[in-house]
Amino acid sequence: MTRILLLGGTTEASALANMLAETGADAVFSYAGRTAKPVSQPLPTRVGGFGGVEGLAEYLRTESITHVVDATHPFAAQMSTNAVHACAAAGVALCTFERPAWQAGEGDQWLHVDSIDAAVNALPDAAARVFLAIGKQNLTQFAVKPQHHYLLRLVDAPEAPLPLPHTTVEIARGPFDAAGDTALMQRHGITHVVAKNAGGAGAAAKLTAARTLGLPVIMIGRPDVPARPIKGSVAEVMAWLSHPAA
């Protein structure tokens, strides 16, 4: 009997949940619990960490999971790494959905960096107006450049004071569109964009807007995760799940 654990937190994870529900699959959806009101799913849903590799391996055994689909964000490297090791330990099949990374096109002014700290260093010394489009994690690292004004776009209003002295917080949940992001950046006089190379359509609008406005983008490359089987589309994941040898 196939029983699936779907690790979520992305648009594609939600699409997979809908497809699995439609096919009547025996599946559990898992959220980390980072947002106050996560998108509700048509599958039984659990929320919160498993307790590292050991905790996840134990969960897989206890819940008789046969297949894990890792559809977390490309920057959720800890969860993805844990999934690789826990599935190996528990003898469970693992498949990762991963969006192709964004590629710079004509008219883009991207500076590629490989870490959050490198993105901080890449910001100018003179005061700038920065669209810090990286979610709520890692904001502390930008505190060493307090001279900038930071525009943050967050799903939930911050509960604690922000570590940055000059901020504007925009509360919004994607997907976003290019016209809206262009207007947002104009309204806030943005001079620089900092982005994680998440890939996908829902968060790409800021890059189109930056191109339109001729703004530089500091693009943070993806963190490393151990080698694992990767599917590039929701359809490929569904095909993998229906294959008896998966």
Ligand SMILES: NC(=O)c1ccc[n+]([C@@H]2O[C@H](COP(=O)([O-])OP(=O)(O)OC[C@H]3O[C@@H](n4cnc5c(N)ncnc54)[C@H](OP(=O)(O)O)[C@@H]3O)[C@@H](O)[C@H]2O)c1
């Ligand atoms: N990082 C981003 O930029 C970003 C952007 C958009 C959405 N998200 C989503 O937000 C969630 C957290 O991201 P993150 O960067 O904090 O991940 P992370 O650093 O890789 O994960 C940290 C810990 O959070 C728990 N966790 C993460 N994803 C989980 C899931 N789907 N179900 C249950 N536990 C989970 C695990 O705790 P235990 O070790 O206790 O199991 C994991 O070790 C992910 O589901 C991701 O898809 C992340």
